[in-house]
Amino acid sequence: MSFDTVIFIISALVAVFGATMMIVQRNPVASVLYLILSLVAQAVCYVQLSAVFMGAILIVVYAGAILVLFLFVIMLLNLRGTEELGESPNAVGRFTKYLVAILLTIELVFIVKTATIPAAVTGIMNEAVDEFGSVSQVAKLMFTDFLYVFELTGVLLLVAVVGAVVLAKTERNESHSLAQDEEGADLRESAGK
């Protein structure tokens, strides 16, 4: 068993363990931390597949930004995992959910095992050139072949930002005007006195 295999097995086990614990936990904060564990293990796999830049991006953007956003929202809503989430209405529905999910996984594994993948894909991988997956190579692709897609990504982010602000703003406007009204009422009251 080569060194690569050992690293792959360990990181795969950690990734699956983290993912499983994430959906089992009741406390959302623990869920986020287990997801971070799983993502770090996946980043190890990325680096093993010589996608060094993408592994770094995965840790920086996912574990560093997106999951911290999740933690922030959990803190904002003050969730402690003790909220009554209630049981699923009936046992049949719950059983169906598990059955469907497990069947889906089995089916996907079956597809991967039996699919006709081109000969280049199965077996030992091609020898990677020294530059493969480096920042310069990815950047060259991104700014030449995929330039328009990259620009569209910017538009997507802009739309997402505007959408998030709009979603959050209506509520704040109402409460703001409400607070102003209350303030005005207080002022009027004090003036009347």
Added chain:
Amino acid sequence: MRRAPTSEKALASNMVPVSAYLILAVVLFGIGAVGVLICRNMIVLFMSIELMLNAANLAFIAFSRSLGIADGHVIVFLVLTVAAAEAAVGLAMIVMVYRNRESINIDRFSMLKW
């Protein structure tokens, strides 16, 4: 391009077959699907979706490496962007729903359900 020679050697001698990475990706995707189906906490449900996106990313990276074409890395980058946008909008929605309903139990938001 300066790089440690050991890493190049390790790159050339990656003996793990692609199908192993694909099966790992599939298992992670399945766990994410289970999470989406069984979780009643909206935030954990969102995290399961993120996990599924990441499983797809892992498959992209594995295929990219085995074919020796780096296009998959760009696609992974795009998926990461989409995931970030989705998380931002989705969390804003969760915050708004929580303000209105005082709950993040997904079973309570069945207004659109037939």
